[in-house]
Amino acid sequence: MASLDLVRQLIRDVPDFPQPGILFKDITPVLADAKAFQAVLDAMEERLRGRGFDRIVAIESRGFVFGAALADRLEIGFSPVRKLGKLPYKTHRIEYALEYGKGVLEAHIDSVLPGEKVAIVDDLLATGGTAWGAAQLVQKQEAQVGAFLFVVELAFLKGRERLSQSGGPVEALISY
Numbered sequence: 001m002a003s004l005d006l007v008r009q010l011i012r013d014v015p016d017f018p019q020p021g022i023l024f025k026d027i028t029p030v031l032a033d034a035k036a037f038q039a040v041l042d043a044m045e046e047r048l049r050g051r052g053f054d055r056i057v058a059i060e061s062r063g064f065v066f067g068a069a070l071a072d073r074l075e076i077g078f079s080p081v082r083k084l085g086k087l088p089y090k091t092h093r094i095e096y097a098l099e100y101g102k103g104v105l106e107a108h109i110d111s112v113l114p115g116e117k118v119a120i121v122d123d124l125l126a127t128g129g130t131a132w133g134a135a136q137l138v139q140k141q142e143a144q145v146g147a148f149l150f151v152v153e154l155a156f157l158k159g160r161e162r163l164s165q166s167g168g169p170v171e172a173l174i175s176y
């Protein structure tokens with residue numbers, strides 16, 4: 001079986017989580033399978049390598065799993081975007097809307113250097129609100145979002161369109 005077909009098979013649908021009406025795409029079975037996890041990282045690495053990225057910015061918490069491994073493979077830095085109140089130092093903040101609620105994202109004020117070319121990484125693109133917030137935080141630090149990269153995209157929620165003004169391109173390995 002082609003590697004990304006295996007990944008697609010392993011992604012588990014969990015209806016009504018974390019609230020009624022949401023079909024949650026659970027990627028933990030992918031992480032639990034060494035070959036599938038490696039296939040995801042291989043495909044993500046292939047998308048980013050050679051494009052001059054200086055940094056991976058990833059979104060709490062599933063984004064960290066992929067983002068940190070990718071930063072290691074590409075030998076570039078990793079900076080976290082987290083939900084309100086988790087980061088210890090001075091932060092920039094942005095309010096954002098997501099598929100099931102609203103929230104505030106934060107990044108340390110020195111998490112990205114001016115002029116850097118950054119790839120924003122997360123497990124899943126739904127409405128695009130979260131990645132949009134991360135992009136705002138990168139741009140506040142005068143860096144450029146050179147790519148948004150996701151394992152999964154829920155294309156019917158049109159997150160791509162939401163992100164089109166915030167940098168790009170928008171890339172995903174698996175689309176539903």
Ligand code: AMP
Nearest residue numbers: 023024025098099125126127128129130
């Ligand atoms: P959004 O901001 O609407 O693009 O939502 C993306 C963020 O919420 C990502 O960090 C995802 O991990 C999470 N998320 C939203 N919807 C889902 C879903 N249906 N299944 C799994 N994760 C989701």
